[in-house]
Amino acid sequence: MKKSIKESCLIELQKGDAIQERERQHRIGVMDSIHLVPNSKQPNSELVCIVVMLYIDPEKGAVKISATSDHFQAYDKYEYEEYYPSQM
16 A cells, blocks of 8 residues: 555655655655665675665756665655565
8 A cells, every 4th residue: 555654654665766865955856776785895894775866857867866875765745655574
């Protein structure tokens, strides 16, 4: 069932879903991909989640913006699939 972020905190963001930048221009785009990458070149470094957003710039056309996941948020005017993890 689809819900907005105001209706449920258990939404699942997937490729093609609307997302928004938290900082700068608060641009709205679609999630292109998600990657887990090492946080440094050091052995045993923690993994961080990188989000790639596809944004259509009026002057430049399609632009990919990437940053750690804390720089993005769910777009509150969009409905997402609710996420229910499997039971163990």
